[in-house]
Amino acid sequence: SPANHVAGRKKPRGPKLDVDRVSRQEILRIDAPSGSRFKGYRSVYVRDLVLKAELVHYRRECWVTPDGKTVLAPLPTGIIGGYGANLRRLCLMLHAQGQVTTQRLTTLLNDVGIAISKRQIVRLLTRQLEGFVAEDAALLHAGLVASPYVTVDDTGARHSHNNYYTTQIGGADFTVFRTTKSKSRLNFLSLLRGGYQDYVLGDAAFDYLKERRGNPPVVHGLRTFEPQHFCNQVPFMAHLADKGVDILNRQEIGTLAEAGLWGSIRHHGLMANTVIVSDDAGQFRVGNHALCWVHTERLLQKLMPTTAKEERLVTMVRDLVWRFYKALKAYQQCPSPQSAPAFRRRFDRIFTLRTGYEALDTLLERLHRRKNELLKVLEYPGIPLHTNASENALRTFVTKRKISGGTMSQDGRVARDVMLGLMKTC
Incomplete structure (x- = not known):
């Protein structure tokens, strides 16, 4: 019927929401045959892009005050080295988000009509950020x-012809990158300080030393009634030397420095329940700390069985692990503290299996010792079971590394970390 025909038709698309931002209006005329009647206009909205070079001549007023000082009218905000803010915005967008190299960016802008060198583009991308x-x-x-x-991961980076490492730290709402020369635990803790430079020897620091089994006589000699605060590394190391700590013992100094960093992190209210x-x-x-289940299962994939029986055993254990993983995902959707003991018993049954395949049994025994970290989701259902978000975020950095290579200056290194981090966050 006509009614069904009308009801079955696809709903036409509505007008765009940007028609109230018309930048200009043109009337297109036509030579109509003689005797035609004018019936008004029929509107068509066309979206286009205008990209053109512009050379602005600013004439700045210059005055001499009664006391002999010269005052000069300021330039508009955003002008750097004779190049305007809109040009810089385009360079930042194309380089950071569009993965355009500085060489191609130079060619593109010169073709448009802007006389600019590659060195100047590098300055626009790395200076005054x-x-x-x-x-x-x-x-x-x-x-x-x-x-x-937070989910964390790292990847290799090239800086000033040397091997560096880029660490990613991110949560549900943010992502940051930090490229440093080391990827040690000491370096990671310094990143978790969130920009602070101090060291604090307080309860949190001594709890860290207890967990890391610090040298008891040294720990006893450093403990005081009130927390000790050091503005940076120099007074902290001087304090350790005054207390008789062997500065040349890198392992002991490293553990004490980690404790001071952890004390600073907790002193500033960071990583409270994170x-x-x-x-x-x-x-x-x-x-x-919690472990990624995807990387845990990947250890089972890396086993190299030599017989059909060993291959079947690995397949069977991997199937048990994936079924348990799916059950944990369902628990996240509807957490129930009463079911947590059952999950722990099921975990024990899987990871205490003894199959007779020595490499598999050794791996299962090792993973069973990490039970608390693998089952952290039972206490914190809101955390992810994997680090896929970090893997995804680092792909952006790896792509930039493959296309543009490494960085040379400190400004370039900081600019790459900051701009890519803000882009992923947005």
Whole structure:
């Protein structure tokens, strides 16, 4: 019927929501045959992009005050080295978000009609980014204070012809990158300080030393009634030397420095109840730590069975692990503390299996010792079971590394970390 025909028709698309932002209006005329009647206009909205070079001549007023000082009218905000803010916005967008190299960016702008060198483009991309740097630092601080969890990972980076490492720290609402020369636990803790430079020897620091089995006589000699605060590394190391700590013992000094960093983190209210979810790299195993189930199962994939029976055993255990993983995902959707003991018993049954395949049994025994970190989701249902978010975020950095290579200056290194981090956050 006509009614059904009308009801079955596809609903026409409505008008765009940007028609109230018309930038210009043109009337298109036509030579109509003689005797035609004018019936008004028929509107068509066309979206286009205008990209053109512009050379602005600013004539700045110059005055001499009665006391002999010269005052000059200021330039508009955003002008750097004779190049305007809109040009810089385009360079930042194309380079950071569009993955355009500086060489291609130079060619593109010269073709449009802007006389600019590659060196000047590098300056626009790396200099005077203080506002972005401050925003990125505030973002990390806010994330470490308020986020219930962070996922972390790292990848290789090239800087000034040397091997560096880029560490990603991110939560549900933020992502930051930090490229440093080391990927040690000491370096990771310094990143978790959120921009602070101090060391604090307080209860949190001595709890850390107890957990890391610090040298008891040294720990006893450092403990005081009130927490001790050091503004940076120099007075902290001087204090350790005054207390008789062997400065040349790198392992002992490293553990004490880690404790001072952890004390600073807790002193500033960071990482209070934040869970760190990682792939079990040793440098990330600090604080309230949880393990990624995907990387855990990947260890089973890496086994190399030599017989059909061993292959069947590995397949059977992997199937048990994935079924348990799906059950944990269902628990996340509807957490019930009463069911947590059943999950722990099921975990024990899987990871205490003895199959006769020595490599598999050794791996299961090792994973069983990490029970608390693998079952952290039972205490904190809001945390993820994997570090896929960090893997995804680092892909952006790896793509930039493959396309543009490494960085040379400190400004370039900081600019890459900050701009990519803010882009992923947005």
